[in-house]
Amino acid sequence: MKKYLLLVSMLLVAFLAFAGPLKVAFLYVGPVGDDGWTYSQNLGRLYVQNYFGDKIQTTYIESVSMTDTVNVLQTLAQSGYKVIYTTSFDYMEQTAQVAKLFPDIIFENCSGYLTSQNMSSYFGRIYEPEFLTGLVGGAMTKTNKIGYVAAFPTPEVVRGINAFALGVQMVNPHATVQVVWVNDWYNPPAEKEAALSLMGAGCDVIKSETDSPAPLQAAASKDVYCIGYNTDQSSYAPKTFLIASVFDWGIYYKNDIQNVLDGTWKPQNFWGGLDTGVVGLTPMSNLVPDQVQKLVNAIEEAMKDHTFNPFAGPIYDRSGKLMVPAGQSVSDQDLLSMNWFVKGVIGNIPK
Amino acid sequence: MNQDIITSTLSGALRSGTPLLFATLGEILAERSGVLNLGLEGMMLMGAFTGFSVSYITGNLWLAVMAAILVGGLMASLHAFMSITLRVNQVVSGLALVFLGEGLSGFWGHGFVGMQAESFNNIKIPFLGDIPYVGTIVFDRDILVYIGYIAVPVIWWFLYKTTAGMNLRAVGESPDAADARGINVVLTRYIYTIIGGFFSGLAGAYISLAYTPMWVQDMTAGRGWIAVALVIFAIWDPVIALIGAYAFGGISVLQFSFQIIQVPIPVNIMNMFPYLFTIFVMLFASSNKIKKRFGAPSALGIPYSREEKT
Numbered sequence: 001m002k003k004y005l006l007l008v009s010m011l012l013v014a015f016l017a018f019a020g021p022l023k024v025a026f027l028y029v030g031p032v033g034d035d036g037w038t039y040s041q042n043l044g045r046l047y048v049q050n051y052f053g054d055k056i057q058t059t060y061i062e063s064v065s066m067t068d069t070v071n072v073l074q075t076l077a078q079s080g081y082k083v084i085y086t087t088s089f090d091y092m093e094q095t096a097q098v099a100k101l102f103p104d105i106i107f108e109n110c111s112g113y114l115t116s117q118n119m120s121s122y123f124g125r126i127y128e129p130e131f132l133t134g135l136v137g138g139a140m141t142k143t144n145k146i147g148y149v150a151a152f153p154t155p156e157v158v159r160g161i162n163a164f165a166l167g168v169q170m171v172n173p174h175a176t177v178q179v180v181w182v183n184d185w186y187n188p189p190a191e192k193e194a195a196l197s198l199m200g201a202g203c204d205v206i207k208s209e210t211d212s213p214a215p216l217q218a219a220a221s222k223d224v225y226c227i228g229y230n231t232d233q234s235s236y237a238p239k240t241f242l243i244a245s246v247f248d249w250g251i252y253y254k255n256d257i258q259n260v261l262d263g264t265w266k267p268q269n270f271w272g273g274l275d276t277g278v279v280g281l282t283p284m285s286n287l288v289p290d291q292v293q294k295l296v297n298a299i300e301e302a303m304k305d306h307t308f309n310p311f312a313g314p315i316y317d318r319s320g321k322l323m324v325p326a327g328q329s330v331s332d333q334d335l336l337s338m339n340w341f342v343k344g345v346i347g348n349i350p351k
Numbered sequence: 352m353n354q355d356i357i358t359s360t361l362s363g364a365l366r367s368g369t370p371l372l373f374a375t376l377g378e379i380l381a382e383r384s385g386v387l388n389l390g391l392e393g394m395m396l397m398g399a400f401t402g403f404s405v406s407y408i409t410g411n412l413w414l415a416v417m418a419a420i421l422v423g424g425l426m427a428s429l430h431a432f433m434s435i436t437l438r439v440n441q442v443v444s445g446l447a448l449v450f451l452g453e454g455l456s457g458f459w460g461h462g463f464v465g466m467q468a469e470s471f472n473n474i475k476i477p478f479l480g481d482i483p484y485v486g487t488i489v490f491d492r493d494i495l496v497y498i499g500y501i502a503v504p505v506i507w508w509f510l511y512k513t514t515a516g517m518n519l520r521a522v523g524e525s526p527d528a529a530d531a532r533g534i535n536v537v538l539t540r541y542i543y544t545i546i547g548g549f550f551s552g553l554a555g556a557y558i559s560l561a562y563t564p565m566w567v568q569d570m571t572a573g574r575g576w577i578a579v580a581l582v583i584f585a586i587w588d589p590v591i592a593l594i595g596a597y598a599f600g601g602i603s604v605l606q607f608s609f610q611i612i613q614v615p616i617p618v619n620i621m622n623m624f625p626y627l628f629t630i631f632v633m634l635f636a637s638s639n640k641i642k643k644r645f646g647a648p649s650a651l652g653i654p655y656s657r658e659e660k661t
Contacts, residue, residue: 031457031568033464063569180610183618187572188563189370190603193363197607200359212570214563235467236565347610350617 022261024048025081026060027072029088030186036211036230037185038062041087041110043231044249048257051250056257069094077102083260085110085253089154095119106265108256111156113336115267122252125273126229127163127335128303129245129281131310132296133227134167136243136284137175137205139292140225141168144175146205147198149215151185153349155338160209162342163310169344171295178203179347188214199224205242216241225287232282243296244282251277271332275304311335316343354484360601360608362488365496366562368600370395370554370571372499374578375585375592376506377550381427383510383587384543385523385650388430389445391551392575393452394423398555400456400463403566407468415469416495416556423552424545426452431544435537438654453569463566470564471495493561495553499593506589519543523648526655536655551575577625584629587648599625 026045030038042060049058059081064072069091076084077098083106086095092112099107099119108120115121137146146168150157165177178201180194191210195218198206206226208215213233219226220237228234228244252272259265272278281300284293302308313324318341324330330338339349374391381388402419406412426448433444471493479490510516521529522539530536558574559566577599584599585592606621 033457033461033566033568035464035565035567039464178611180607181618183622184572186569188565188567188570189367189558189572189574192563193367193604194607196363197356197359197604197611200355200608201611202355212563212567213565217563217565235465348613348615350619 020080021054021057022052022083022257023079023081024056024058024083024257025076025085026058027064027069027084027086027088027091028060028062029090030063030211032060032062034186034211035213035233038087038211040231040247041249044247044253047250048253051254052257052261055261064091066090066094070098073098073107074101077105082106083257084108089156092121106260113269115269117267120256120267120270122256122268122270122272124247124252124276124279125271126245126247126279127159128274128310129279129300130160131163131167131303132281132300133207133243133245134164134169135171135296135299136167136288136292137164137177137207137225137227138168138170138172140242140288141172141175141205143202143204144172145201145203146175146177146207147195147201147203148177148179148347149191149194149198149206149208149210150179150181151210152183153181153339155336157209158341158349159335159338161345162338164207165342165344166310166315169342171292173344175344177207177345179341179345181347181350182210184210186211188212191215192218195219196222228282234282234285240287241285242288243284246280246282248278248280273303274300275306317341318343318345356608356612358484358488360604363604364597364601365488365492366600367603368597369496369499370557370562370574371578371581371599372593372596373502373550373554373557374575375581375596376502376589377423377547377554378578378582379585379587379589379592380506380519380543380550381547382582382651383519383523383648384540385526385648385653385655386431386434386540386544386547387441387445387652388427388434388448388544388547389442389579390426390430390448390452390575391554391578392571392573393449394426394548394551395555395558395571395575396452396456396569397426398423398552399559399570400460400555400566401552402556403466403468403559403564404460404463406470406560407463407466407566410469412469412471412560415560416553419552419556419560420549421552423548423550423555425548427545427548427551428541430548431541434654435540435544438656441652441654449575457568460566460568464568466566468560468564468566471561495557495561498553503589503593510589520648523650526650530655530657536657540655554578580626580629583647584625584632586632598628 028038032042045058085108087110089111092109095107095109096114111123112121168175182194192214195206195215206219209229213236216226216237225240226237227242234241309329311330313328314326315324317323398419401422402415405418406415433439434441476490480486518534526536581595584595602624606618
C-alpha cells in the first residue's frame with residue numbers, strides 16, 4: 001500500500017513537473033535597459049525563450065538589491081521555478097543559502113565560485129577577448145597612452161585590465177594603460193567624466209569596462225578611438241569604435257537548459273573561454289589596419305585551440321618584479337584572486 | 352599636461368554641475384514657498400526620458416526640452432495636490448514621486464534603449480569664447496549651460512527684488528501673515544511647486560540630451576538626491592546654489608583627475624565631501640543670527656490650513 005502511494009505521488013510530481021513548460025527565472029543586478037551587463041544577460045534569456053519556445057517559460061526580476069535577494073529567491077522557488085539564474089557576484093552567498101532549502105531546484109550563480117549538489121556557478125573568460133582588444137588598442141594609439149574606465153577593483157576587473165594591458169604591451173611595449181576607477185558599475189554621467197578626464201590627460205584610445213555606453217559616447221564626442229565591453233555598443237561611437245569584447249550568455253543558457261530538459265544536468269563550475277562561444281569579439285572596425293586584424297584573428301584561433309595563453313610568463317608587475325617566470329602561467333586560482341597590476345598599467349588598486 | 356587636466360576638470364565641473372544647478376534652483380523655489388519636494392530624482396528621470404523620447408520621435412530638440420519641462424511640472428503638480436490640497440506628509444509624497452518616476456521612465460523607456468536622438472552641441476560665443484582657458488571652460492558650451500548662467504541672476508532678482516518674490520518668501524516664512532495680507536497661500540504654493548518641477552524636468556533633459564545624449568534606465572544615478580542636499584548647502588539662495596552646484600560637480604570630476612595625477616586621496620573620501628560640506632553649512636546656518644538672514648523657510652514642510660488657525 002505504502003509503495004503504491006509513493007509511486008502515485010512520484011508520478012504526480014513527475015506529471016506536474018513535466019506537464020507544463022520548465023519555469024526558468026533570472027535575477028538581474030541592474031535594469032534591463034542599461035545597455036550593458038544586464039542587457040546582455042537579458043539577451044541570453046530572450047534567446048533561450050525563443051530557442052525552446054513553449055518548452056520553457058522564462059521570467060526575470062531586475063534591479064534586485066542584495067538585501068532582497070533571499071526573499072525574492074524563496075518566492076521564486078515556491079512559485080514553481082525549477083531553474084533560477086542569479087546573474088551577479090553580489091548574489092552568490094544568498095543563492096547558496098536558498099539552494100540548501102530547495103534541493104530539488106537548480107540554482108546557478110554568474111561570476112561566483114560556490115557550488116553544491118544543486119548549485120552551479122558559471123562565468124566567461126572575458127579576459128581572453130580583453131587581451132585581443134588590447135592588441136588593437138596598442139596598435140592604434142599614437143600618444144602611447146590608453147585610458148581605461150574601470151568599475152570596481154575586484155579580481156575580475158583587475159584580471160581584465162591586466163589581460164588588456166598584456167595585449168597592448170605585446171604589440172606596443174612603449175604604451176601604457178592609465179586606469180581610472182568610477183567606483184560604480186553603472187553611473188552614466190560619472191563614466192563619461194572618467195573618460196573625458198583620461199582624454200584630458202592625453203589618452204587617445206578609451207577602453208571602457210563599466211556598464212553603460214557613456215565612455216564610448218565621450219570618446220566619440222572628441223573623435224577619440226574607443227573599445228567597448230559587454231555588448232556591441234558601436235552605435236554610440238560609429239566613427240571611432242574599434243572593437244569590443246562581449247558576452248554571449250545565450251549559448252551557455254541553451255546548453256544548460258537542454259541538460260535540465262534531458263535530465264543530464266550536473267552541478268559544475270563553468271568558466272568558458274573563446275572556444276565555448278560564451279565570450280567573443282564584435283566585428284572589428286575598418287579603422288583597424290589589415291595586419292592587426294590578421295594578428296587578432298590568429299591569436300583568437302590559437303586561444304580557441306589552447307595553444308596560446310595570455311597569462312603565460314614572463315609577466316612583470318608594475319614595479320618590475322617578475323611575477324610569473326617564463327614557461328609558467330597564472331593558474332585559474334590565482335586569476336580568480338588577482339590583485340596586482342602588470343607592467344604598463346598606471347593606477348592604484350585601492351585596498 | 353597639468354594645465355590640460357585643470358582645464359578639463361573645470362570644464363567638467365560646469366558640465367556635471369549644470370543638472371544639479373537646475374534641480375537645485377527649482378527646489379529652492381518650491382521650498383521657499385514652504386513645500387518640501389524630495390521627488391527630484393523621479394522628476395529628473397521622467398524629464399530625461401521624455402526629453403530623449405520626444406527628441407527621438409520628432410527630431411526637434413526644443414520641443415523635447417519643452418516636453419521634459421512640462422512632464423516635470425506635471426509630476427510636481429501631483430506632489431502639490433497631495434501635499435497642499437490633501438495635506439499628506441510631504442516626505443512620503445516626495446518619496447513616492449521618486450519611485451513613480453523611476454518606474455514609469457524605466458517601463459516606457461525600454462524601447463528607447465540603444466537609440467540615437469538629436470542632441471545639443473556646443474555653441475562658442477564670439478570673442479568671449481576665444482579667451483585662453485576661460486573661453487573654452489565658460490563660453491564654449493551647449494545652450495542649456497548658458498541658460499543655467501542666466502537663470503541664477505534672474506531668480507535672485509525675482510526672489511529679492513520683486514513683489515512676487517517677496518510674496519513667495521512670505522508664504523514660506525509665515526503663511527498666516529501672508530494670508531492675512533491677502534496672498535493666496537495655496538495658489539502660491541501650487542505655482543512654485545510646479546515651477547520647481549519644471550526645473551527638475553529641465554535638469555533631466557540636460558542629462559539625456561546634452562550631458563550623456565542617450566536613454567538608459569536610472570541614468571540620473573542619484574543626482575536628484577545631491578540636489579536636495581545642495582538646497583541646504585545653498586541656504587536657499589540661488590547664487591550660493593550656483594557655486595555649490597559647480598563645486599559639487601567639480602568634486603565628482605576631480606576624483607578622476609586625482610587618480611590620473613596620482614593624488615593619494617581615496618575616492619570614497621572624495622565622494623563624501625559634498626555631504627560633509629552640507630553638514631558644515633547646516634551647523635553654520637543653525638546659529639540664530641545667520642538664521643534670521645538666511646536659513647530654512649520657517650514653514651517648510653508644514654501643510655497650511657486656514658481653518659486650523661483660530
